[in-house]
Amino acid sequence: MRGFRLWLLLLVLAGPLGGCGMPAELMSAGAIAGVVGTVAVFGRSPADLVVSLVSGKDCSIVRLDEGKSYCKPVEPPPRQPEFCTRTLGVVDCWSDPATLADRPTQVADGPTTLSPAQEADRTARWP
Structure with missing residues (x-):
């Protein structure tokens, strides 16, 4: 393309x-x-x-x-997702999971950082 x-x-x-x-x-x-x-x-x-x-x-x-800048600014890296655990009927989220005494299972099961290919695509030059 x-x-x-x-x-x-x-x-x-x-x-x-x-x-x-x-x-x-x-x-x-x-x-x-x-x-x-x-x-x-x-x-x-x-x-x-x-x-x-x-x-x-x-x-x-x-x-x-559209009222934006002429050139698109460099996109910042995504922030670290919160660590969320399930309790009785609700979901609790923690900004620092190291403070938890026992390491409970996280609700979201997936990567928390970008892969090298995703990071290369995010920071690539145009076109």
Whole structure:
């Protein structure tokens, strides 16, 4: 999918180069269609694609329109989940399970940290 997006980006950016002898109205209509198409497909304009590619961040004019910052901030790592145990009829959660005298069974059974692949995906450069 990533390779397809890069080829589509190259076609959109290289499209105006083949326009020798085209009427100005047709070229401007093609440029507008290219911008609208990239915003619809990628969620960013061609200029945003170049800025994102160079900076490695996810930057978009659409984010500005939504009242957010131009570039998406780096996502912080997820916080450590609470340690929750089941008692009679309710669930009690503890922020520090080391303070518990006997190590009871936790209600949620799953990983409490990100795997190396998940962490690499979270901190990867754009695109």
